[in-house]
Amino acid sequence: MSLQEEKRPLLPTADTGDGGSLTNLHSEQEGAQRKAPKVPGIPKRYILTFLGFLGFVNVYALRVNLSVALVEMVTLNETKVENATSECPGPNNTDVPDVYRKGEFDWSPSLQGIILGSFFYGYVTTQIPGGWIAENFGGKKLFGFGVLCTSALTLLTPVAARLHVGVLILIRILEGIGEGVTFPAMHAMFGKWAPVWERSRLVSITYAGAQMGTVVSLPISGILCDSHIFGGWPAVFYIFGAVGCLWFVVWMFMVADTPAKHSTISTEERDFIEQSIGSKPQRERTPWLGIFTSMPFWAIFIAHFCNNWGFYTLLTCLPTYLSEVLHFNIKENGLLSALPYFCCWVTMNVTGFVVDYLREHRYLSTVHARKLATSLGFLFPGGFLVAAGYSGCNATLDVAFLTLALGLSGIYMSGFIVNHLDIAPKFSGTLMGLTNCFGTLPGFLGPILAGYLTDKQQTSAQWQKVFYISCGIYVFGTVFYLAFASGDIQKWAQPKSVTIEVNNDGSDVNNKSIQNGRSVTPLPEILTGPD
Structure with a gap:
């Protein structure tokens, strides 16, 4: 028997003018692969998803706890509040009194802004390298050590602050470097673990940990600061840092880079995942030219920036708005600040299941599902932000609008965030690194602009400007994504x-x-x- 070799394209392709996408093919075999097999115990991909969720709970708790702790760390005196607004009355309809609070550090508001923003200087530097490393060497250790690095440095925060403010800033930069690899690393792992028809819900469940971390951190940090545990504010860093270190141990024992490398995964689950998503050769060359000439990639790129503008504006400015304009104390501030993030967490999880159901049963194509989720996740928060600016001193209505704004923004998670895996699953870590790197810029720019507009003018009129700008950016992101997004694998991303x-x-x-x-x-x- 003689043999001959034939080389042929793996799939027929159709140029759609958007960077080249594959023609979708469906068959009985594909349909059979949609139903996950029953396996003994908890499927390993669900364990990965849950531990990833807990990882992001830690990541975001470690990121935002300083914003609450600073209130107790820093001295606030009459000079610093003499220009405070009395537009809205304080609790029980009383005038806002002069405030004096003795803290351990006498840092100016501008220096506090530098301390809070220093995290992002480190965070932006490891996004792209993190995606590439995770794709070529595995995301398990990268994600785990990224969280461990941030947790260990958080434990040193009280010591660093007491040594010198420069040491504290350095610690925050290093924390950002460690945390910067987390999203690209997890995205690369989902490129090897998340079956096609489970992508939306698995990714949403895991990344919703970011919202739950904020929900947990804001009120608990406020309570710890007001307590005598470890001297008050230092407890915030000791407790959250220790929890992150414990999580690392569990993660390293229970997770593997790929289904094939997992020692206890069932044959049925491994075959199901590999038949659904295939496998990628290690250290495959990244198609940089294909990526940067692909309009579907740029659609995700722009959407990521626009979403993060609104998100980071709320993340860093909402506590200030509630405190300076509506005059809530630290405990109330923490609880009310956390409420929108809890709603966002619920929305993310519900939307993930709904979108996967609509795709699996072919009520919506992948591209239409992504566009719908992204549009709703942008236009709802943009509209409610504007409404919040016109609620005046009605605290109940204000909190309701802000809660709806951030809560409904969670719909976006089943949109452009999962879209990396649709257009280039083999390179999803690199794509996430690229888009999240650019998407980090609002972490610098949003709070700076908000601070400039509201400096010595903590009024509803000035905050309306902040909310209008965020709404405009949301609308632009929606239009661009609707015009250029795709749900198909691109030519440059397939063999x-x-x-x-x-x-x-x-x-x-x-x-x-x-x-x-x-x-x-x-x-x-x-x-x-x-x-």
Whole structure:
């Protein structure tokens, strides 16, 4: 029996003018792969998802706890509040009194802004390297050590602050460097673990940990600061840092980079995942030219920036708005600040399941599902932010609008965030690194602009300007994403050819099925692509 080799494209392609996307193919084989097999115990991909969720709870708790602790750390005196607004009355409709609070440090508001913003200087530097490293060497250790690094440095925060403010700023920069790899690393892992029809819900559950971390951190940090545990504010850093270190131990023992490397995964689950998403050769060259000339990539890129502008503006400025304009104390501030993030967490999880259901049952194609989720996740918060600016001193209405703004923004998670995995699952870590790197810029720019507009003018009129700008950016992101987003794998993200050995009579040597004289192997859904 003589053999001959035939090289042919793995899939037929159709140029759509948006950077080249694959034609979606569906078959009975694909349909059979949608139903997950029953496996003994908890499926390993769900364990990965849950531990990833807890990882992001830690990550965001460590990120935002300083914003609450600073209130107790820093001295606030009459000079600093003499220009405070009395537009809105204080609690029980009383005038806002002069405030004096003795803190351990006498740092100016501008220096406090530098301390809070220093985290992002480190965070932005490891986004792109983190995605590349995770794709080529595995995301398990990268994600785990990223969280461990941030946790260990958080434990040193009280010591650093008492040594010198410069040491504290350095610690925050290093924390940002460690945390910067987390999103790209997890995205790269989902590129190897998340079956096509489970992408939205698995990604949403895990990344919703960011919102839950904020929910947990804001009120608990306020309570700890007001307590005598470890001297008050230092307890914030000791407790959250220690929890992060404990999480690292569990993560390293229970997670693997790929299904094939997991020591206790069932054969049924491993086969199901690999048939759904395929496998990627290690250290495959990243198609930089294809990425940067792809309009679907730029649609995600712009959407990520626009979303983060609104999110970071609320993340860093909401406590200030509630405190300076509506005059809530630290405990009330922490609880009310956390409420919108809790609603966002609920929205993310519910939307993930809904979107996957609509895609799996073909009520919506993938691209339409992503566009719908992104549009709703942008336009709802933009509209409610504007409404919040006109609620005046009605604290109940103000909090309701801000809660709806941030709560409904969680719909976006099943939109452009998951879209990286749709257009280039093999390079999803790199794409996330690129878009999140650019998306980090609002972490600098949003609070700076808000601070400039409200400096010595903590009034509803000035905050209306902040909210209008965020709304305009949300609208621009929506229009751009609707115009250029795609739900198909791009040409540059799929293998160009495959070598198949065939007999002289045209049959495959491995006895695969034959169609029109050619060997046909059922393809994973990652290559055929969902609608």
